[in-house]
Amino acid sequence: MSDHPTHLRIHQFAGLKPGPRLLVSAAVHGNEIAGVGAIERVMAMLDSGALTLRKGTLTFIPIVNPLAHRLQRREGERNLNRNLRVNPIPQDFEDRIANKFCPWLAASDVLLDLHSFNNPGPAFAMLGPRDNDGDLEPFRHQAAESALALAVGTDRIVEGWLSTYALGLKRRAEKAADGSRKMALQQDPHYGVGTTEYMRSQGGYCITLECGQHADPRGPEVAFQAILRTLVLLGMVAPGCVEPADPTRPVELLQLYEVVDREHADDRFEREWASFDAIAEGERIGTRADGTPVLAPFGGRIVFPNSRSEPGHEWFYLAKPSDRVLS
Known part of the structure; x- marks a missing residue:
């Protein structure tokens, strides 16, 4: 038996009517598992007929990093959610996963990426930049992405990831490198690019949903409701399968x-x-x-x-x- 997983498990439901192409992913970091069971739960509903796909294409990748997931830790050989891109000469397991994962991102219109975090805290959504023609992260889907961030139902939404990360990269680049691949990756200008940044670079829009602390028992339900609410928002399933987020709730935007x-x-x-x-x-x-x-x-x-x-x-x-x- 190989020490490393040898395949990436992908599930796709193709509606008979044209519509959005939605990708839902989880376990990009192997110990962030709130979305894994939620995806399996939605797939079971589709298989049983409890949920009907009305249009579009729905793709699920429940465990994006199977090595890190097997090891029950954040990374396999490196952080998959940094330097995410196609690698003509892959150097590690995450490079090989990226070579399979990135084309699925590029082939989708919308991404819901399910994560969790270390310290205690409530779930929140992270969205991308405002519409702009800049060099760092040009974007044209601000309204659609904002609607998605509001629809998943969190009381807190955070923006500004890549621009902030670029500041840290600039500081790191000013420090002497030690010649290691690890240091080279950390000082690479592409280092802040993960799933959502890559998705936007390919013309799509997306959010990262942080479902709470890793072990929070509410996390899987947060992820499950977010998947259904996203499907309803995109018109891919009928309303009524999930309680919609309260549009009048106070939302803290940071x-x-x-x-x-x-x-x-x-x-x-x-x-x-x-x-x-x-x-x-x-x-x-x-x-x-x-x-x-x-x-x-x-x-x-x-x-x-x-x-x-x-x-x-x-x-x-x-x-x-x-x-x-x-x-």
Whole structure:
């Protein structure tokens, strides 16, 4: 038996009437499994006739990274959700998966990518840039993507991933490389590109749905309802199979503006942070190994704090209220 999985499992339901091409993916990070069971549950409904596909093409990839999933950890040999692209000369398992996965993304119109996170916290959606003609992430589907982010039902939506990540990449590029492939990947300008960024580069639109903390028992239900709500939004299944998200609910919209790397193994947080804990301007978030304080430049929230991050990797993100209007 091979030490590594030798195939990627893909399921497709082709409606007899033309319509959107939706791809739903999970376990891009192997220990983020909320979406795996949710996908299996929706497929069972389609197979039994409890749910009817009215039009379009629905593709499910329940375990995008089977090696990381088998190992019950985030990565197999590297982070699949960074440097995602077709690799003519694959160097590792994730490169080989990307070579199979990227064409499925390119062949789709819409992506719902299901994830979870380390620290306790509520589910939230991440959407892409506003319509623009810039060099970093040109985009033309702001309205459709905003509608998708609202439809899945979370009370918090976050924007600004790639522009914020680019700031961190610029800082990393200024540091001396050690010649390793790992360092080369971290300093690659393409490093911030994952599933949704690749999808947008191919002309589609998408959201990342963070279904809560990895072990949160509510995560699979969040993922399940999001899949059904997406299908209803796109007209691919009839309304009534799921309770729609309350359109009048208050939604907190945040914009990422900073990513801070851990520089040394002795860098430490001031306290145990959870995603979206409130922070005040000037509040001490942590302390560097040499005693230098790490302070919040603005009031807002901390996102994805990771006390176990390796030096040279993201330690935490900062977000502030966004002026974007979702309708």
